[in-house]
Amino acid sequence: LPEQLSVLLVPRTAPVETEVWKTGSFPLTPAPEAACWARRKSDAELLDKTVSRMRQALLDFHAAFELNAAIAQTFFQRALVLSFQRKYAQVIDEFTELSKRQFITDASLYVLIAKAKMKCSDNQGGLVDLDHALRISPDNHQVYLQRGLCYMNLKDYAAAQTEFSKCLDLHPRFAKVCVAVFFSFKRALSWFAVFFFC
Known part of the structure; x- marks a missing residue:
């Protein structure tokens, strides 16, 4: 029995096929x-x-x-739930009705609505909401990230990189921005290559 335990504890070096061929049996380890x-x-x-x-x-x-x-006790919670359900058009419609009745002072809500508009391919509308969010909270790095993503969707890579740079200035270790910057830079280079070399 101790010999079998020592065999189990010794690291294997030979491949299984070699041992099977030499010994005719599968190794214990x-x-x-x-x-x-x-x-x-x-x-x-x-x-x-x-x-x-x-x-x-x-x-x-x-x-x-x-x-x-x-x-959902607040509109933000309701909008978040509807976003999870991918009911972006409903989120936008309800926000439009809410903004007619009361003045919105929550930058996070504007960011959420901008994301919903981006999902509905309304990047210009998303930028308008992000401008409102920026007026309320000029140091919110999420706003700059979403603005950069809007510009990427609009294929304005220079503007996207500017927004991502502002985001990184506010939050230097924000991994999402680093990834977005890489992809915007990569896309800009591919457009440059297509324009000049094709």
């Missing part, structure tokens, strides 16, 4: 790649379970909201 595969498989299963739970929680949330819309 698993190959490192097999152990790695088993770990990755268990990680993937855990991720699947987590995603499944998140989907179920989202479905429960949607069902609760459909049964009683009053669970």
Whole structure:
């Protein structure tokens, strides 16, 4: 028995096929790649379970909201829930009605509405809402990020990079901006290459 344990503890160096060919039997120790595969498989299963739970929680949330819309106590909460449900046009319509009745002073709400407009391919409308948000909260890095994304959708990469730079000035470690800057720069270079070299 101790010899078998020592075999289990010794790291494998030869591939499985070689040992099977030489000895006629499978080795007792698993190959490192097999152990790695088993770990990755268990990680993937855990991720699947987590995603499944998140989907179920989202479905429960949607069902609760459909049964009683009053669970959203503020318009921002309601708009957020509707955005999760991908009801962007409804969010925009309800915001338009709300803005006729009262003066909006929440920059986060303007950002949320701008995102909904971007999802509906109304990037110009999104920029208008982000201008309102910028007047309310000029140091909000999220506003600059969303403005940059609007400009990217409009294929104005120079303006997008300007907005992303402002965002990075306010929040230097903001990973989303770094990714967006990379893609805007990459797209700008591809347009440059197409224009000058084709």
